[in-house]
Amino acid sequence: MNQTPSASGILLVDKAQGWTSHDAVARTRRLAGTRKVGHAGTLDPMATGLLVLGIGSSTRLLTYVVGADKEYEATIRLGAGTSTDDAEGELLVWAPAASVRALTDDAVRAAIAELTGHIKQVPSAVSAIKVDGKRAYARVRAGEDVVLAARSVTVTSFELLDSDPVNLDDGVCALDLRVRVECSSGTYIRALARDLGAALGVGGHLTALRRTRVGPFRVADAASIEGMDVAARLLAPASAASALFPRYDLTTEQAIDLGHGKRLELPDAQLDQLPGGPVAAIAPDGRLVGLVEFWGSQVRVLANFPADEIVAGSPSNGADEE
Structure with a gap:
């Protein structure tokens, strides 16, 4: 029996907070009427921004998109680390308020400079990296202590956009940094937040993350999956390949x-x-x-x-x- 050929193309999705990458793929399968949908790199549920999906034979292009460099805008809270290096984890001890208030933009930029370029980074223990065939985050949730090996990554740009002192309850204070990061595939922004806080002696964790670019594709050209007309939003394979x-x-x-x-x-x-x-x-x-x-x-x-x-x-x- 003859079947109507399925559509093919690249879909740029602006993922909402709370959605997993799997959620976005599942919804796209229903909207596109095909199970042949894949993505070029996950985003944590906490994160928003660009998710690159392939439909039909264009899933073959995703292999080349996965390794592309990325750009993010993020908020790093200095003053305490967490068990997951982001806002979803258990807060560790807050640094003394005086130590946080003493931080200057110049000191922050100097520490950022040390985390820019070709660096060795230890991924967060709750990452999706496999350890003996099992995801690291699954081992952590099972109560195991997981320490991942450092790996080489490239942080092309790590820019401080703004800093904002925050006064919390019980005399606790923090410093929120809004940053922009351009980096190689495999770089963990949560780990940058953790390492920046450690370098400044006050601890740090990620509170917001938005992916704004993957290779040549930008979130400005993406759309929310809610109510999306997939056929109208598809980027033709030739256009996508010519951009890559x-x-x-x-x-x-x-x-x-x-x-x-x-x-x-x-x-x-x-x-x-x-x-x-x-x-x-x-x-x-x-x-x-x-x-x-x-x-x-x-x-x-x-x-x-x-x-x-x-x-x-x-x-x-x-x-x-x-």
Whole structure:
């Protein structure tokens, strides 16, 4: 029995606080009418902001989005750490009010500078990193003591945007920092908050987090999943791939051959102009034929994309659930 081809494209979702990434995927599956939906990196329920989803064959692009650099806006509260390095954990001992009041923006910026660049970071114990096949957070919830190994990450930019003293009950005070962070994939902003507080001698934890960018994709171009028209919001595979990678425009014959799995031979005149790494191979009609890489004068296919799949912007009568 013939089925209507399912839609394909990249969906930029502005995730609401309290939602898990799994919640967003599940809702998108219902809205899109297909189970073939994936995401390019989770966001904690506490966090808001950009979640990049792939639908249909565009899930193949997510492998390349996962490792892209990220940008966040966050609020770090100095004055106490927590068991989870964020506001959802158990508060540890508050630092003396005098120590918190003595903090200056210059001191904060100096400590931030030490956490910028290529650094070694110990992820939070409640992260999703697997330890002997089990998520670290699951081990913590089971009562185990979990200490994760330090890993290399890159914090390209760690900028103090604003600081605001906060007076809490019983004479306790804190200093809330609003920051912007650009970093490599795998960097934990909670861990930056923890380490900044430790460096300043007062403790620190994350109270708010918003992801504003993943690679070339920005939250300004995203929409809430509530009431979303998925078909109207889909970014076509060719557009998404061209944002992620250099673009190579195929001839009609090359598009047919590449789609049939044939190896392409490139003219010698083009060889000095070819980019390295994955390249988006685009047909004359604007369709993404595949992701390729160049080996000398030959083209090696990394991922093919079906020619008969409905893509964003194409007329569609709907999609059947797989």
